[in-house]
Amino acid sequence: MSGIVHGVTGDWEIVIGLEVHAQVIASAKLFSGAATAFGAAPNSQVSLVDAALPGMLPVINRRCVEQAIRTGLGLKAQINRHSVFDRKNYFYADSPAGYQISQYKQPIVGRGTIQIDLPDGSVREVGITRLHLEQDAGKSLHDQHPDSSYVDLNRAGIALMEIVSEPDLRSPEEAGAYLRKLRAILRYLGTCDGDMEKGSMRADVNVSVRRPGDPYGTRCEIKNVNSIRFVQQAIEVEAARQVAVIEDGGKVEQETRLFDARKGETRPMRNKEEAHDYRYFPDPDLLPLTFSQEWVEEIKRSLPELPDEKKARFARDYGLAPYDAGVLVDERATADFFEAVAEGRDAKQAANWVMGDLFGALNKAGTDIGHSPVSAEHLGQLLDLMADGTISGRIAKDVFVAMFETGKAPAAIVEEKGLRQVTDSGAIAAVVDQVIAQNPDKVAEYRSGKDKLFGFFVGQAMKASGGKANPQAVNQLLREKLKG
Amino acid sequence: MAALNELTLAEARDGLRRGDFTSVELTQACLAAVEAARGLNAFTTVTSGRALTMARESDARRRAGTIGKIEGLPIAVKDLFAVQGVPTTACSHILDGFKPTYESTVTANLWREGGVMIGKTNMDEFAMGSSNETSHYGPVVNPWRRPGDNRPLVPGGSSGGSASAVAARLVPGATGTDTGGSIRQPAAFTGIVGLKPTYGRCSRWGIVAFASSLDQAGPMARTVRDAAILLGAMAGFDGKDSTSVEAPVPDYEQALTGDVRGLTIGIPAEYRVEGMPAEIAALWEQGIAWLEQHGAQVTEIRLPHTKYALPAYYIVAPAEASSNLARYDGVRFGLRVAGENLDQLYENTRAQGFGREVRRRILIGTYVLSAGYYDAYYLKAQQVRTLIAEDFRKAFATVDAILTPTTPTAAFAQQERLSDPIAMYLNDVLTVPANMAGIPGLSVPAGVSKEGLPLGLQVLGKPFDEATVLRVGHTIEQAARASLAPTPWWRS
Amino acid sequence: MSLDKATVARIAKLARIAVPESELESLAGELSGILTWIEQLNEVNTSGVEPMTSAVAMTLRMREDRVTDGGDPEKVLANAPERTDTFFVVPKVVE
């Protein structure tokens, strides 16, 4: 994957903008008192407002407004203390009123920015055009009956934040980095759970291609892509398609397309015969949304430390490499876990253990840090046992495996299995003597100047002690005794 | 003594208080009158059983000593209000069989205050009309006739059924809704009192929406006092309507002091619309004279954008309606006409379910909102609306109320204006500005035309100052004392 | 403003109202008449005038984030022309 498509006629640059629909975390819907929980029985979380019965009226949920402001602040964006809800008119089985309440000309949040972290450790700014609040649609099931669709309105009316980026992204990687960072910010803020599998975060991807330095080409919008991997694949195949069209002498049509992950292609949506004309106008059932600067300030004061700030602090205070810091702050739970382990300890060592052994074990077990059998407290204790010489680094690896399996404290495992490091110089001396006695040839070679063999003797001694001998003591004694 | 159904709301209330009769007796009298007046076609549903049950319960409450503002009084409800378990159709084919599982806030308020539900009244389909001829259930007949002429006259619209029912003394009071004059114009045509309150005074929750920024529910009754009593029972803040205003509801009846001394009444020159018949102009002069005689100051005012209210209305109202009526799609309730696919189902359902005038307005509304036309039509109309509201705001800096005629003509014959939409729309030329500005407006019977048909005067007031509007209207009513009861030719 | 048949057909499609070809002509005439009458608004100078956003001078009231509604599919489906279990049913929609 890269940002350049090598065409027959030369190189093409990919230009990408993303529209992300993020489901707002709130108990009730944007304009009705029905619940928002995932997975409820069909039409069991539907108010008559959501089903658009005659005479029903919307009343806005304060929490949803607060969440939008919160997100806007997290995106360092302009907060519009006066915004307007509009009706977007279109007929669809999932759209009970025949319109969606959205924000068109005057959104609640204006321009902002997101910093994305690239694998080479560099950072890029991506512009946010706007964020607005709108209603989600219902859901139709098409596979239950040969000639009917079944309509469930549970999702209808749930609050969404539509977050629109500038066309600032230039490669599938950048799009992935953008989505990961956006998701991290939303999760830190507690405004969206970012769960793409459940559909609480969905992306519309705008893709165009151009010769580097040329004006933007005609874009296509790929609707409702539901994983970061698919977003990246969709960009790749769509950009390749557009280059092929142009190089064949054709023209890219501005249209809405769907990504078919199974076939690995994008194709035009079927109902494109009628150009949409949404006839936006201010919803007369609602008044303009206004709120005080004091409220905004109050929300601002309650914001947590966000990923970028945390990353900078981790690099500064813990001396971590920017990329490592970036990995640790990706999930708030990871960052918190790391900080609990690092507190009063060697931070780099803590980072290595979290990103190495812990991530590896979690990955293998198919779980995440929120469900880690090893608590931050226990991992910290393990580091302490190494620091005070109770166990060696090698034994610590074994102790960690046992901790992950049993959830027990490291001290208990060390005791149980008798893994305490041997520091008694008499016992170590005995082991060292034994190793020297068993390897007379090697001793001779060493003494004749083959210094490199020292490592061999350390290994043998450690092995003979079952790994429990204190490595420093072994080193020291070996040096003395090998001198002869 | 007059038959019980002929009592005004206040008279019936006082009679019940004195124990002269029971709510059951009163209700029975009204039901009998409704039955005898089938020819007016004023009702779409008569809820006799429910009415008698509610009356019995009311009598029991009265015995127990807990009574509401309209305890035991029979009320008819325009078919635009959702009443739980009772067909609510907006007089449209598309709502065939629709029975709400919910109760509109206004009717819930009425029943909480002791009102007795008599039935649902006929109306123009989706409240779109000024003659009650667009109803799926047929036209309503005005109880008034030209002397020596048996041709049926229209009662006005869209609240024509409510107007006819009250004018014919079938019920002492009814609810209406007014988007461009739909309470005041039929009130004027049938010789009763109709009040469109300030936008936001009565909750819109549970009322089938026509044009959300203009719709407002209000009372229709025989006297200003009755309208005041009924408004007091209908109005109030409702958290379920974002445009409902959190303001206390005054005791409107107390406002009827009969004293207008110290009030300044504005007379807008611009309401002397082109072609206004001399008798309407004369009635207006008479109204001015009455108010002056009672000590009010009368002064000329300017409302320069009056002329543009009606064309602006015919952008705003259809635009909002085109969107509000999108939910009638044959999927969740009401009529469904099959189609080969979902789009055809929509198109067939809506083509057959909506009548001609409703289809016309949906198309106009769709057009004025469509790409490329929004600024030229909808935005322009909303700007004109700001200018209209501004005119009123300036006027009310110097006057307490405004007096105008309610309609440019008296009631006309059925079919007379059906073929010319613009001629029909012009019925509302004097009532529409109040909707555009959101201010309260009252129509009070003030005299009769040379043909012997009732004519109304309109009192407009400051936002949320229904009290002054009612006070001024009451003074005109007392002065007019015109004999405004039609001859009961319809009794079978 | 005079509307042609194609425009009427387009807005009828947008509004999802079937209009037979034979009625397009007369409908175009009717609607054109109304639009022409409406265009007297062009006499009004509205430059710099804010469009009205609400007939009442107040700001949008917000409700608390509490679940107060839903939980009763029967109430929602009571008037459904066609249903299966607690789903509304429509002719098959193809994406």
Ligand SMILES: [Mg+2]
């Ligand atoms: Mg979008």
Ligand SMILES: [Zn+2]
């Ligand atoms: Zn959206």
